[in-house]
Amino acid sequence: MSFAALVLTGVGAVGAGGLLAIPRRSFAVGLAAQAAGCLLFALGGFWALGADASAGEQFTSTFTPGVGIDALTGLFLGVLGAVGAASLAYATRYLEPTAKGRAIGALTALFLTVQVLVLVARDPLTFLVAWEAMTLVPAAVILVARADEPARRAVVFYVALTHLAGAGTWVAILLLAHEGAIGDPSAVASGSGVQVAIALAALVGMGAKAGLMPLHVWLPLAHPIAPAHISALMSGVMIKIAIYALVRVLVEWLGVLPEWLGVLVLALGALSSVAGVVYALFQHELKRLLAFHSIENVGIIVLGLGACLLLRARGADAWAAFALAAALLHTVNHALFKSLLFLGAGSFERAVGSLELDRLGGLLRRMPWTGGAFFVGAVAIAGLPPLNGFASEWTTLQSLLRVPAYGGVADGTAGALALAALAATAALAALCFVKVVGLVLLGPARREAVAHAEEAPGAMRAGVVALAGGCVLLGVAPGLLFGSLVGLAPWSSDAPTTVGLDLPGTGDFRSGGVALVLAALVGALALLRGRRVAAVAPTWACGQLVERQLDWTSAGFTKPLRLVLEDVLRPEREVVVRTEGGVVREVAYEGRVPHHFEERLYRPVTAFAMVGAHHARRLQSGRLGVYVAYLLALVLVVLTAAKLGILG
Amino acid sequence: MSATAATATAAQLLGGIALAPLLPGLVQHWKARLQGRRGPTPLQPYRELRRLWGKSAVDVEGAGIVYRLAPSVAAGSVAVAVLLVPVASDAPDLGVGRDALVLAGLLALARFAVAASSWEVANGFALMGASRDLTIAVFVEAALVLALAVAALVSGTTDLVQMIAGTAGSAAWSDPALALGAVAFALVVVAETGRQPVDNPDTHLELTMIHEGPLLEYAGRDLALLQWAAAARHWLVLVLAAQVFLPHAADPRVQLALLPALLAVLCGALALTETLVAKMRILLAPRLLGIAGLVALLGIVAWLVEVT
Numbered sequence: 009m010s011f012a013a014l015v016l017t018g019v020g021a022v023g024a025g026g027l028l029a030i031p032r033r034s035f036a037v038g039l040a041a042q043a044a045g046c047l048l049f050a051l052g053g054f055w056a057l058g059a060d061a062s063a064g065e066q067f068t069s070t071f072t073p074g075v076g077i078d079a080l081t082g083l084f085l086g087v088l089g090a091v092g093a094a095s096l097a098y099a100t101r102y103l104e105p106t107a108k109g110r111a112i113g114a115l116t117a118l119f120l121t122v123q124v125l126v127l128v129a130r131d132p133l134t135f136l137v138a139w140e141a142m143t144l145v146p147a148a149v150i151l152v153a154r155a156d157e158p159a160r161r162a163v164v165f166y167v168a169l170t171h172l173a174g175a176g177t178w179v180a181i182l183l184l185a186h187e188g189a190i191g192d193p194s195a196v197a198s199g200s201g202v203q204v205a206i207a208l209a210a211l212v213g214m215g216a217k218a219g220l221m222p223l224h225v226w227l228p229l230a231h232p233i234a235p236a237h238i239s240a241l242m243s244g245v246m247i248k249i250a251i252y253a254l255v256r257v258l259v260e261w262l263g264v265l266p267e268w269l270g271v272l273v274l275a276l277g278a279l280s281s282v283a284g285v286v287y288a289l290f291q292h293e294l295k296r297l298l299a300f301h302s303i304e305n306v307g308i309i310v311l312g313l314g315a316c317l318l319l320r321a322r323g324a325d326a327w328a329a330f331a332l333a334a335a336l337l338h339t340v341n342h343a344l345f346k347s348l349l350f351l352g353a354g355s356f357e358r359a360v361g362s363l364e365l366d367r368l369g370g371l372l373r374r375m376p377w378t379g380g381a382f383f384v385g386a387v388a389i390a391g392l393p394p395l396n397g398f399a400s401e402w403t404t405l406q407s408l409l410r411v412p413a414y415g416g417v418a419d420g421t422a423g424a425l426a427l428a429a430l431a432a433t434a435a436l437a438a439l440c441f442v443k444v445v446g447l448v449l450l451g452p453a454r455r456e457a458v459a460h461a462e463e464a465p466g467a468m469r470a471g472v473v474a475l476a477g478g479c480v481l482l483g484v485a486p487g488l489l490f491g492s493l494v495g496l497a498p499w500s501s502d503a504p505t506t507v508g509l510d511l512p513g514t515g516d517f518r519s520g521g522v523a524l525v526l527a528a529l530v531g532a533l534a535l536l537r538g539r540r541v542a543a544v545a546p547t548w549a550c551g552q553l554v555e556r557q558l559d560w561t562s563a564g565f566t567k568p569l570r571l572v573l574e575d576v577l578r579p580e581r582e583v584v585v586r587t588e589g590g591v592v593r594e595v596a597y598e599g600r601v602p603h604h605f606e607e608r609l610y611r612p613v614t615a616f617a618m619v620g621a622h623h624a625r626r627l628q629s630g631r632l633g634v635y636v637a638y639l640l641a642l643v644l645v646v647l648t649a650a651k652l653g654i655l656g
Numbered sequence: 657m658s659a660t661a662a663t664a665t666a667a668q669l670l671g672g673i674a675l676a677p678l679l680p681g682l683v684q685h686w687k688a689r690l691q692g693r694r695g696p697t698p699l700q701p702y703r704e705l706r707r708l709w710g711k712s713a714v715d716v717e718g719a720g721i722v723y724r725l726a727p728s729v730a731a732g733s734v735a736v737a738v739l740l741v742p743v744a745s746d747a748p749d750l751g752v753g754r755d756a757l758v759l760a761g762l763l764a765l766a767r768f769a770v771a772a773s774s775w776e777v778a779n780g781f782a783l784m785g786a787s788r789d790l791t792i793a794v795f796v797e798a799a800l801v802l803a804l805a806v807a808a809l810v811s812g813t814t815d816l817v818q819m820i821a822g823t824a825g826s827a828a829w830s831d832p833a834l835a836l837g838a839v840a841f842a843l844v845v846v847a848e849t850g851r852q853p854v855d856n857p858d859t860h861l862e863l864t865m866i867h868e869g870p871l872l873e874y875a876g877r878d879l880a881l882l883q884w885a886a887a888a889r890h891w892l893v894l895v896l897a898a899q900v901f902l903p904h905a906a907d908p909r910v911q912l913a914l915l916p917a918l919l920a921v922l923c924g925a926l927a928l929t930e931t932l933v934a935k936m937r938i939l940l941a942p943r944l945l946g947i948a949g950l951v952a953l954l955g956i957v958a959w960l961v962e963v964t
Contacts, residue, residue: 373720383722392765393733393758405757406814409805413812417960424805424956428949431760431801432794438768439790445722446775446783452718508753515755515815522736522752522762530732534725537877542712547779548872560775560783568791572942 012063012077014052015085019124021045026117035105035113042117043096049124050089056082057492065130067191069184074130080260080496081127084252087340088127090478091244091347092120095237098351098471101464102236102358111152112235119145119241126249132185139177142249143170143217146242150234159233166230169216173223176213180206180257193263193498203262207269210257211276218250220310221280224303225606228287231302232295236354239295243302244347248339251309259316259332260498267321267415271422274314274411278429280307283605285436286577289569290601292562294353294363294448297440298346301389304433305342308404309335311426315407318423324414325499330511331407333493338400340489341482345388345397348475352382355464355472356448360457365447365562367458372449374461377469379449381476386441388479391434394523396479399486401434402517403509410513436569443565454559484523563599570601577601657748660908664744667912672738676891677701677884679923680849680857686927701887708880716873719776726773727874727881730766734885734892737762741892743899743915745821746908756804756814759892760797763848766885767793774870785869788938792854792866795945796847799840802952806837807900809959820899824906833962836955838901843948845893850886851926853936853944866938894922 022045028038056062057079064076077085099116103109122145125138147163181190183206189195196203216223227247231239258265258273284304291297312335319328355378356371357363372379388395408430411423453459463469482489487507508518547554563570570579581599585592627638657665681698688695716723737759739750752758771790774782808814810833811822828834847854850867859865865872871882898904898918905911936944 370718372722387768390764390768391761392768393761398761402755402757402761405801409808409814412805412956412960413809415960416964417957420960421953421957424802424953427805428798428802428953432798435764435790435794435797438764438771439787439794442768442771442775442786442790445772450720450722450772450775451778513813513815515758515813515817516749516753517755517758518749518751518753522758525739525752526732526736529735530725530728533728533731533881537713537724537728537881540712541715542876544715544717546717547777549779549781554778558780559778560780565783565787568788568939569794571939572791 010063011052011055011059011061011082014048014055015077015124015128018045018048018052018089019121021048022117022120022124026114026121029113029117030110032105032110035103035110036100039096039100039103039113039116042120043093043100046089046092046096046120048089049085050093052077053082053085053087053089057086060492060495064128068131069186069188069190069192070131071133071185072131073134075125075128075134076130077128079492080252080255083336083340083493083496084127084249085124087248087343088120088123088245091240091343091475094471094475095240095244095347095351097474098240098354098468099237101467102354108152112149112238115145115149115152116238116241119149119238123241123245123249127252130191132181132190136178136181139253140174142246143167143174146230146234146238146246149238150230153235153238154233162229162233166226169223169226173216174213176209176211176216177253178213180210180213183209184257184261189261191261193261196262198264199266203265204269207258207262207265210254211273214250214253214257215276215310218247218254218306218310219280219303220276220306221283221303222605222609224280224284225603225610227303228296228299228603231299231350232293236351236357239354240347240350243299243350244343247302247306248343251306251313251335251339254313255332255336258313259320264320265317267318267419270314270318270321271419273310273317274422274426277307277310277312277314278426280304281311281433282307282429282436285433285440286573287601287603289436289440289443289566290563290577290579292365294356294365294368294444295350297365297444298349298353301437301440302342302346304437305338305346305389308401308430308433309338309342311335311430312338312404312407314426315404315411315423318411318419319407319414320499322414322419324410325497326512327407327410327414329494329497329499330403331410332497333490334400334403334407336493336496337403337482337486337490341388341396341400341479344475344478344482345385348381348385348472348479349389351468351472351475352378352385355468356382356461359461359464365444366559367455368448368453369451369458370449370453371458371461374453374458375463378464378472381469381472383445383449384476384479386445388483390438390441392438394483394519394526396482396486399483399509399517399519401430403486403490403511405430406511406514439566439569443562446565447562452556452559454556484520486519578604658746660744660746660912661748663912664742664747664908665750667915668738668741668743668747671743671895672741672888672891673735676738677705677887679890679894679919680887682920682923683851683890683927683930686924687930690927690931701883705880705883708875708883709877711876713876713878714873716777718778723773723776726769727878727885729769731881731885731888733762733765733769734888737892738888740816741895742817742820743895744908744911745817745824745906747817754816756808756816756819757801759816760800760804763889763892764793764797770870770882777873779873781863781865782870782872784863785865785867785872788866789870792847792941792945795942795949796844799945799948799952800844800848802949802956803837803841803844803901806833806840806952806955806959809956810834810837816896816900820904820911821906823900824904824911826903828901828903831962833955833959834901836951836958838897840948840952840955841897841901843945845897845922846926846929847941847945848893849890849926852930853933854941856935864935864938894919897922
């Protein structure tokens, strides 16, 4: 049995699972079948990656439909399978077998299938069709799950933006097909105009789908309102498939790109990572906060890609391969911990209702399994050793450091700035996730429902705990995957084959050793500290009583940073003091950090488009005669133009 | 293993674990002298550690496992960092690698653990300190990574042992890149050790605390672990300052022999700054560290201009 057979069986299982999810009686079986299918994707995908083998058709620039698997497809199939299996196992208990739940269950199978189709597509036609379907299916799921006004507006915005910007994908893929460059890097000359045009179009189209700034505004609207397992698949996998497409186009098919394009990619990555995490810090709803973190992490991945392009342009092939592997490793890592965090958030929402950060608290005690796994995910996304987030951020930092080492003054300075941006991003993510674990998991419960939260059912726990296990595994032994990822570079390069990350020119990140020594030392110190405790004492607050009204809030914890960044963020605040007879009766305070991309960039554009549409509507009278007149006028104009020789 | 390497390993372990508390002790002692006071002996931190170790821990009402584990995690990750940072250019790998950027990750882990614990006690003062510490850390980490990047570019590697060898001699004076890196790293040292003008280690006024804030509820062995971790941070950054950013000999034996003197000089410099400079407003500290980052960036540009 080969990996291709495994993937095919997986597609069959997912499809059958989708159909089985429709009748009420076989609903749970259907979801379980989808989970099993995903497991087969994971097995087949990682098998193809490990064996560096391919099956099925080769890439073609013709429009003959064809599918096939190679190592890069295998990697993303593996990620889709791993995240999908955990999410679907979770969904067996998360979704209720109501009409709505069954429709979502069936659509989930469709969503999984179109994502597989994007990955295995070998011709432009299949790719573009699957690409569009991948945008539309989650929109349908959101509309099935929620029909309220804000959800409908978010979906319209999401579909409109990804389609408008998605035109870039069409331009890029069709130009590539026209040049015969799909699967053939020698077809487009390095530094030619068409190469630059394809690269820019791909950055716009695929960058928008990945949530790269400034085309990200749909992401924090659409991701938080989907059902938890769909949010996990969207943030964990769907935006990664856009990264897959970017790697194919920029790294594999376009040959060596000019340096300024590498600098542009670095700049976009730095903007996304820093601005993504800064805006995440000022969100006060958990799922919206997590969505902004997806933008940040896509930024980190794109930083790795930018380093890869620049190093390749400078001829540092070995480090270019490491940079590509760093970007792909972060892709895998982010898929694991972000889907874990979204699934955890779904469990919390089910247990306590609203996910407003200031009204949670103490959930680690009430829900030890889900809470513990969520804690692991938070430490991983904060980029701290010994978990997986650190491994990929370390390799990305090392790659960025090589940009000045091999580059000239201009691109070297850009690399150094990107290095600083990534270091600051990691520290900002730590700040943000200290806030999240503090407000969600630690301290006292902040409302009645939270104090009585119940742990999630077994299947939902299993999903998040399995993903947490993945985060630990790839943190302790990132080398298991890293070697194969280095081999994915189309130029040949030596891959390290250790469990840790021993790269030339570095002091080696011995992840296993660090994890082992750290665990041993922490365990020994905790034992030495002993269980002996003098007394349980109340919190000391300078003699003041510690009251619920004095609880720290999400806005309070991030206030120092807001003040430091005031000139950039321009926060708005309003204080209303109501006095009565010279006595202050009531003070109302409202503060918010506006999302400038949305308000300064998109709102004027939308307003302009609306005005334009208003004028254009006058042309649409709805009377047949007028339309015939339009046609006649058009024909006359074309004929006159032809007569005058304008059309050539 | 050569005799030098064995001595270097012994110095690294003994110094990082046992001698670390002497460094803040020396700073306090000299600071008192400079201010015309007699002050505590340099051994005062050891006395405090002994006293605290003899006492039981105190649990705060409602605190859970994160509160109880945080001191062990903070001390444990700083201890791994001690294993990571060599004291001379001839030292074996102690199983955790010797990479400069891993050091930044381990210090961040310690900071995360302590900051998370402050949510467990739900104490406004602890959270105030934690949020300020993490805010300043954003700028500290960027400056730290850039300063290390300068040294890495000059020496061609992020391996700390080769970094010490690659920056040996008078490079710190003659190479403008490394000199700028040294200036940036000096400000990082001040921030990482929690000293003026970024933080005031002597303050016991809750409103002005940064590093001390989240420690407010801890007592007994917990506090001992956290105080040792703070002292070991002094060791880590001062050893790096002495062996990478200050002029040092190329011969590892001479490096080892001169290390105590260099550390003493650096402690003296810290005591002098604490005497001369007042603590700055908390929100101005990021600006100072932002300048550190810019200086390090200038160092990288200087290096780029030099080599191309």
